[in-house]
Structure formats: structure tokens, C-alpha cells
Amino acid sequence: MKYAIIYASKAGGTEQSAKIIKDKLFFEHQVSEDDIDVIDLKKNKSIQISQYGRCILGTGIYVGKPHKLVKSFVNDNLKTLLQVPISLYICSLGTDKDNENYLKLFPKQLLEHASPISFFGGMVIFKRLNIFARLIMKSITKSKKDVHHLKHQVISDFVKEIAES
Numbered sequence: 421m422k423y424a425i426i427y428a429s430k431a432g433g434t435e436q437s438a439k440i441i442k443d444k445l446f447f448e449h450q451v452s453e454d455d456i457d458v459i460d461l462k463k464n465k466s467i468q469i470s471q472y473g474r475c476i477l478g479t480g481i482y483v484g485k486p487h488k489l490v491k492s493f494v495n496d497n498l499k500t501l502l503q504v505p506i507s508l509y510i511c512s513l514g515t516d517k518d519n520e521n522y523l524k525l526f527p528k529q530l531l532e533h534a535s536p537i538s539f540f541g542g543m544v545i546f547k548r549l550n551i552f553a554r555l556i557m558k559s560i561t562k563s564k565k566d567v568h569h570l571k572h573q574v575i576s577d578f579v580k581e582i583a584e585s
């Protein structure tokens with residue numbers, strides 16, 4: 421079965437998560453590397469969804485919203501996405517309550533269809549950000565230091581659930 425990990429990232433967390441998911445599927449769950457495509461929506465938007473046995477979607481949250489490329493990918497392909505198994509991960513630095521609210525930003529049909537849906541925590545590599553994003557982050561974290569708050573156990577559980585489904 422082929423897996424697609426489809427994401428867009430600004431600060432690094434969603435991208436690193438995509439790579440971790442791929443590594444875990446390969447090293448811990450015996451999925452062949454040839455059967456895992458990691459797709460950055462900044463580089464490739466025309467994806468043949470129906471060739472995959474599962475699509476894993478990943479986005480960060482920016483000023484309360486998902487990445488615009490992920491949002492438009494989901495909206496443009498919703499009908500097709502509902503025909504294959506979908507999983508969703510969200511990278512954010514919000515509280516559990518914030519995360520609940522971020523879910524409301526996705527189409528209800530997608531949320532009903534997707535499993536698992538997980539919040540991986542977040543990451544910020546300042547040098548990846550443009551000047552505006554740096555200013556926003558500085559005002560949120562009150563610091564210029566990179567943030568590494570990905571929840572590795574949550575990622576492991578997410579991948580295990582997918583591999584065992």
C-alpha cells in the first residue's frame with residue numbers, strides 16, 4: 421500500500437514531522453521506502469490522490485489559521501480525499517483548548533472521515549521565517565530563540581495507529 425504525507429510548513433515543525441512519520445513507517449513498521457511519498461505542497465500541488473492507500477495531511481497553525489496551501493488543497497480535493505483513508509496532524513504551540521478550536525477550521529466532512537487526528541506540538545526555526553513571521557513569533561514567545569516542542573510520543577502513537585489500521 422502506498423502512503424502520501426502531504427504537508428506545507430513555514431517554521432519547520434510540519435516538515436520535520438513528515439520526515440519523522442516516514443522514518444517511523446520505514447524503520448519501525450516495515451513499510452518500504454518506495455511506498456512512502458513525502459510531498460511538500462510548496463513544490464507540488466498536483467497530486468494523484470487515488471493512487472494512495474492512505475493520505476496523511478499535515479499543517480501548522482499561523483495566527484489561528486492552517487497553512488493556506490493545505491487549506492486550498494483540502495478544499496480543492498475534498499471529494500477525492502473522502503474516498504481514501506485520511507489522517508491529519510496539526511503542529512501548533514496552542515493549548516488543548518486552542519487546538520480544539522483549530523479543528524473547527526477544517527471541513528466537518530474531513531474531520532468525520534480522518535483518523536487519527538493528532539496535535540504534535542510545534543517548532544520554530546527563526547531563520548526559516550520571513551521578517552513578518554519573525555515579528556509575530558517574537559510577540560507570541562517574547563523571545564528570539566528557536567522553539568523545539570514537537571511531542572515525539574504523540575507522533576509515535578499516531579504512526580503506530582496508522583500502521584496497525
Ligand SMILES: Cc1cc2nc3c(=O)[nH]c(=O)nc-3n(C[C@H](O)[C@H](O)[C@H](O)COP(=O)(O)O)c2cc1C
Pocket residue numbers: 428429430431432433434435479480481482483484485511512513514515518541542543544549552553554556557
Ligand atoms: C507566524 C507564526 C504565527 C503563529 N501563530 C500561532 C497561533 O496562532 N497559534 C498557535 O498555536 N501556534 C502558532 N504558531 C506556532 C506554529 O503553529 C508552530 O510553530 C508550528 O510548528 C508551525 O508549523 P511549521 O513549523 O511547520 O511552520 C505560529 C508560528 C508562526 C511562525
